[in-house]
Amino acid sequence: xITVLRYGHRPGRDKRVTTHCGLVARAFGADRFVxxxxxxxxxxxxxxxxxxxxxxxxxxxxxxWRQYLRGFRGTRVHLTMYGIPVDEAxxxxxxxxxxxVFVGAEKVPPEVYDVCExxxxxxxxxxxxxxxxxxxxDRLFGGRELEREFRGKVRVEPMERGxxxxxxxxxx
Ligand code: SAM
Numbered sequence: 738x739i740t741v742l743r744y745g746h747r748p749g750r751d752k753r754v755t756t757h758c759g760l761v762a763r764a765f766g767a768d769r770f771v772x773x774x775x776x777x778x779x780x781x782x783x784x785x786x787x788x789x790x791x792x793x794x795x796x797x798x799x800x801x802w803r804q805y806l807r808g809f810r811g812t813r814v815h816l817t818m819y820g821i822p823v824d825e826a827x828x829x830x831x832x833x834x835x836x837x838v839f840v841g842a843e844k845v846p847p848e849v850y851d852v853c854e855x856x857x858x859x860x861x862x863x864x865x866x867x868x869x870x871x872x873x874x875d876r877l878f879g880g881r882e883l884e885r886e887f888r889g890k891v892r893v894e895p896m897e898r899g900x901x902x903x904x905x906x907x908x909x
Pocket of ligand 1: 815817818819839840842843857858860861862865866869
C-alpha cells in the first residue's frame, strides 16, 4: 500500500499543482492520496477521475498531519532536494512494508526530516513536487507502473495516430 501525503496545500493558490500530484500518484502506482488541508474542489476533481478512469484509488484528508505522519506504520519517505539520491534510496525500501511519500507545497517543518526514515532527492536542484513524485514512483516500480490496469468506465485504445476511447459500460 503506497500513500502520498500532500503537505501544506494552500486552497486556491495550489489547486492545480495539488490536483496534478494526486493524478500522478494514481497514474504512477500509488493507492491513496492524502491532503493535509481540506479543499473540496481538489477532492472533487480527483474523485471524478477515479469514477471515470478507475482505481482502486482513495482520496482522503488528514488535517492532523503531524499525528498521521508520526503514527504511520511502515516506511516514510520525504521528497526533498536535500536528501539522498533516489536510486540509492529505492534500494533501501522494503517492498513488504507500507510506504508513505511526503511531498511539500510550502516550507516543510524540520521535524519531517527527522521523523521520516528516508529523505530522498530527485536530483539536488529545486524543481517541482509533481516531477519529484513522478520520478520517485517510476524509479520505485522500475517503470512497471505504466502497465497497471485500471478498472474504469473508459480506457484508451493506444494507436500511432488519432484518439480512440473505449466505453466499457456498453452504452452507445
Ligand atoms: N520551498 C519549499 C521548502 O523549502 O521546503 C519547497 C518548495 S518545492 C516547490 C515543493 C516540493 O517539491 C518540496 O517540498 C519537495 O517535496 C518537492 N521537491 C522539489 N524539488 C525536489 C527535488 N530536487 N527532489 C525531491 N523533491 C523535490
